[in-house]
Amino acid sequence: MxxxxxxxxxxxxxxxxxxxxxxxxxxxxxxxxxxxxxxxxxxxxxxxxxxxxxxxxxxxxxxxxxxxxxxxxxxxxxxxxxxxxxxxxxxxxxxxxxxxxxxxxxxxxxxxxxxxxxxxxxxxxxxxxxxxxxxxxxxxxxxxxxxxxxxxxxxxxxxxxxxxxxxxxxxxxxxxxxxxxxxxxxxxxxxxxxxxxxxxxxxxxxxxxxxxxxxxxxxxSLAPQAVGMAKHIINTCQNVDTETGRLLERLGQSVLIRTQDNKEGMSAFKEKRRPKFNGN
Structure with a gap:
């Protein structure tokens, strides 16, 4: 408790x-x-x-x-x-x-x-x-x-x-x-x-x-930037057409793919360990 x-x-x-x-x-x-x-x-x-x-x-x-x-x-x-x-x-x-x-x-x-x-x-x-x-x-x-x-x-x-x-x-x-x-x-x-x-x-x-x-x-324990980006895109996709939604997904991913947390996540996956995200 x-x-x-x-x-x-x-x-x-x-x-x-x-x-x-x-x-x-x-x-x-x-x-x-x-x-x-x-x-x-x-x-x-x-x-x-x-x-x-x-x-x-x-x-x-x-x-x-x-x-x-x-x-x-x-x-x-x-x-x-x-x-x-x-x-x-x-x-x-x-x-x-x-x-x-x-x-x-x-x-x-x-x-x-x-x-x-x-x-x-x-x-x-x-x-x-x-x-x-x-x-x-x-x-x-x-x-x-x-x-x-x-x-x-x-x-x-x-x-x-x-x-x-x-x-x-x-x-x-x-x-x-x-x-x-x-x-x-x-x-x-x-x-x-x-x-x-x-x-x-x-x-x-x-x-x-x-x-x-x-x-x-x-x-x-999750990557802060990825969580925040997911929240924004999911909320916005409620009110836009599917093509606009896919554009937003691409834009969001283009930012996240450059983060240190993405590199850490990929390394942790290859090394079979828990990732340690720092929000960068």
Whole structure:
């Protein structure tokens, strides 16, 4: 089992970013960063401050070579219940143009996660609703507890999920399943989420953090530039024709083939040993 500190962080963490009010962050000696949403009394619902703090961590992760993988978890019994409903009065009183600008800032927080050239794992322990689902699907991988529950309840408020659910999830789970979740407001438990492709792995609740760390550390051992390039090209290929996709693959490969990590990988293969990548 993963040992935890009194603050709820994995033991042995070396780097921490202090003074956050809505989240905590630390990174261990293996290169795994842990971003924890810390509004358990609100089921980790996010407000503008939490989104700004998430963006700060993701932005710094771009430039910190010690961080190889980022995991996002929720404190307490929820991953994230989406936007803090108490903040909707402010949103609803904005002008139409002002509202679009306001929501664009929210989109950019999730776009930052999607654009980070490092793997991001959503570790989903319980309730994952509304914008919490949209936060999770902006990540590259989702590992969920069998007790997790996914819900997009916006239609019950007379609106739609508008921060990525419609656009990101349609290729992930298909149009039929997406309509069930959005139009019919049908919940999805952890087991079904894995079956329909919403999560990559579902595990018993008591094994969630260990499973997430095991997967994260398997990613740490890979060549960083190759992982980052693969992420960009795969994400982009969702929205382009196949010929453009193949062009992107050629361009990406032409960069990677010149790296020291490629030379190391080839040498390790010939010598029948594990490669030691350094990101160059």
């Amino acid at each position: 993963t040992k935890m500190t009194s603050e709820g962080l994995p033991a042995g963490f070396l780097e921490q970013l202090p003074n956050f009010k809505r989240i905590s962050f630390a990174a261990d000696s293996d290169g795994v960063g842990l971003l924890t949403l810390r509004r358990s009394d609100k089921l980790n619902a996010f407000d503008e401050l939490m989104l700004r703090e998430i963006r700060q961590v993701v932005w710094q992760a771009n430039f910190n070579d010690k961080i190889k993988v980022l995991m996002i978890v929720g404190d307490g019994r929820a991953f994230c219940a989406g936007r803090d409903i108490m903040g909707l009065d402010y949103e609803n009183n904005l002008s139409t143009a002002g509202y679009r600008a306001y929501v664009r800032a929210n989109h950019e927080a999730f776009d930052d996660i999607e654009a980070l050239e490092k793997p991001v794992i959503a570790v989903i322990n319980g309730i994952c609703a509304g914008g919490g689902v949209e936060l999770a699907i902006a990540c590259d991988f989702r590992i969920a507890s069998e007790k997790a529950e996914f819900l997009l309840p916006e239609n019950q408020l007379g609106v739609i999920p508008a921060s990525g659910a419609c656009s990101r999830m349609i290729q992930m789970i298909g149009i039929g399943r997406l309509k069930e979740m959005i139009m019919a407001v049908q919940p999805v438990d952890g087991v079904k989420a894995e079956r329909i492709g919403l999560v990559n792995q579902v595990v018993p609740a008591g094994q969630l953090l260990d499973a997430a760390y095991a997967f994260a550390r398997s990613l740490v």
